[in-house]
Amino acid sequence: MFQKQYTFGDIQVIYREVPVSGHEGKTTVGLAILPRSVNAENIPFDSLVQVAFQGDEPLVSYGAGVTMRNRTSTLLFVEEQIERGGEILTRLTDGAGNYYIHSLSYDETTGVFTLYTEYENRTGGEKILQMLSSFSVSGVHTVWGNAEDISLIRMTSAWSRECRLKRDSFSDLGLDGSWAGQYGVKCERWGQVGSMPNRGYYPLAAIEGEYCLGATLEAPYSWQAEMYGEGDLYSLSGGLGDFEFAHIQKTMQNGEKFRTHRAYLCVKRDFNAVCNAFLKHADARLKVPASEENLPVLFNEYCTTWGCPSAKNIQGILAALKGLPIKTFVIDCGWYKPQGKEWGLAVGDWEESKELFPNGISEAVSAIHSAGMQAGVWFEFENACRDSKLYQRSELLLSENGKPVTTRNHRFLDLRLPAAKKYLDEKLFSFLKANGFSYIKVDYNDAFALGEAGREVAEESIALTKKLCDTGLVVENCASGGSRIEPLRSSLVSMCSFSDAHECDEIPYVAANVSRVLPARQMQIWVVLRKEISRTVYLLCAGFMGRICLSGDIIGLSAEHRKTLCEGLNFYQNIRDIVKSGEIVSIDNTVRYYRRAKGRQIYEKRLGNKRLVIVHFASDGEVRIPANGKLAGAFTDLEYSLQAGELVVWGKALHAGAFLLTE
Secondary structure (H helix, E strand, O other): OOEEEEEEOOEEEEEEEEEOOOOOOOEEEEEEEEEOOOOOOOOOOOOOOOEEEOOOOEOOOOOOOOOOOOEHHHOOEEEEEEEEOOEEEEEEEOOOOEEEEEEEEEEOOOOEEEEEEEEEEOOOOOEEEEEEEEEEEEOOOOOOOOHHHOEEEEEEEOOOOOOEEEEEEOOOOOOOOOOOHHHHOEEEEEEEOOOOOOOEEOOEEEEEOOOEEEEEEOOOOOEEEEEEEEOOEEEEEEEEOOHHHHOOOEEEOOOOEEEOOOEEEEEEOOHHHHHHHHHHHHHHHOOOOHHHOOOOEEEEOHHHHOOOOOHHHHHHHHHHHOOOOEEEEEEOOOOOOOOOOOHHHOOOOOOOOOOOOOOOHHHHHHHHHHOOOEEEEEEOOOEEEOOOOHHHOHHHEOEEOOEEOOOOOEEEEOOOOHHHHHHHHHHHHHHHHHHOOOEEEEOOOOOOOOHHHHHHHHHHHHHHHHHHHHOOOEEEEOEOOEOOOOHHHHHHOOEEEOOOOOOOOOHHHHHHHHOOOOOHHHEEEEEEEOOOHHHHHHHHHHHOOOEEEEEEOOOOOOHHHHHHHHHHHHHHHHHHHHHHHOEEEEEEEOOOOHHHOOOEEEEEEEEOOEEEEEEEEOOOEEEEEEOOOEEEEEEEOOEEEEEOOEEEEEEOOOEEEEEEEEO
16 A cells, blocks of 8 residues: 655655545545644545546445545556655556646745646546546544534635635534444535635635644635545545536546646644735745835725716826825726716727717826826726627627626626637737736626636636736736635736725725735725725725725815825835735734624734734724834824833724834
């Protein structure tokens, strides 16, 4: 029987071949990633390659409709395993022409493992692939504590409520097993179906007990994760949505290969440490234009003009911004809006409005450049809406059974078609170059769910995003706010919209949640100016968790309000190093219901001997924060004091404060 063990830092990686009950002479090969201190001798294993083909039989009873894991296609053996430069390549087969490469590599700096699986059909015939996970690890639960002591951590997501933590004990999920072993097979399967991957759940999971195992997925389209329990066997897997969950199946001809997207795993002391490791690893994968390295502040006019930008109102906004440290001005939706039409229904034709920009949009771009800022523009180029001519051009649109895929107001370009790519070359790439834009905000405001065809279109969307980035543009990923935040697309772009939360009180809580999955220098947070100065302080303090994007009532701002805004932006300049490179120490939030919030949130980051503490109050109250050192700066409209080793802040509802401490 094949068995190998490797050590990476304080982590052991174990590969073990085990016999499969009821299939004499057949084996499967499992993988465990565990702390070195754990005795792994008696850990049950199932396959590190979770794969299913049409016609496969399940290895256990009562699994149909619950999981596609552990089918007969997982009866594999190792042909070869090679370790080189921190990467382990395992070649497996079933002996019948189905071949797999399983890759695991280790990043010494962060302790994060990268995994993927590749399948090759050498059977001599056609195979219909219905499941192939990016990763599967055994050894969960039995070595990490009892069921009542272990939690499954996930992140729920919805519009303006992205990435909120959800903790469930194994026992509450029914994962504590049954007296009869395999007859009590249990699988907690979750994910998201369609082209908005951060809708329902964000693609991340963690098992927290004595230690914490975390996993996150590259997931540009339908994805799933599974916590599987069978007797004493507990395994966590994830990857592309399978046929049962997402109706995806792929016909593989002889000689064809299919590789999954990457998964990232790590084992740390707790969930907070897992998030910090993933953030550091994600940040290292970023390649952004030099202009973005110092976290420059942006202004986006959407919450100023509400979808009706014009040469005239942009000139007024630019005059109001004079003297403020703004480096990017983004012209948002509506610049193409036909007279008498809504901006949201006119998406698709991308013809600049002669009414709003009588001398062409390039005149506004020149004015932005003259004001010392780079110019950005909004597009939703993958879609077509009801009032556009593109909406009727079915030869360019994604279809199902001969009819265009249609949601309430949207249809979608079929990005696989050469004609659709040519359309975007003219309407998108040529437009950006001709008008001197160096920044693009890519929005996406509805979704489709079409099985394999949808997956192929999503892959073309990723390729298109890479093409935009390769031109040197600063690219912002937005999809109804944060609905397309996921590790693959996020790794390509300069920035992501954290959310569409811009007029609501829960902005700090959403920002804190999203900060667990997006590097701070990518996370663009709305700071929308209205008449209340306290609101500006409240929102700027939320913006200190990432990238500040100003909008709103900049014109006519009072001298006192402008002074407060400048003080906040100056404070941001002084804390940029912590914002960009600091680790999250804690996010302590007592608010349970965001829409009628009561409580407070304390957000803390650390870099070396410096601490950034940000406090938001939903109710009147007081907080006391240990603070052994000096107060190096503060931005707040609240009363506070530093005494006897404590920072004390006396809070009022919808007020906030940010404090820079040195030790």
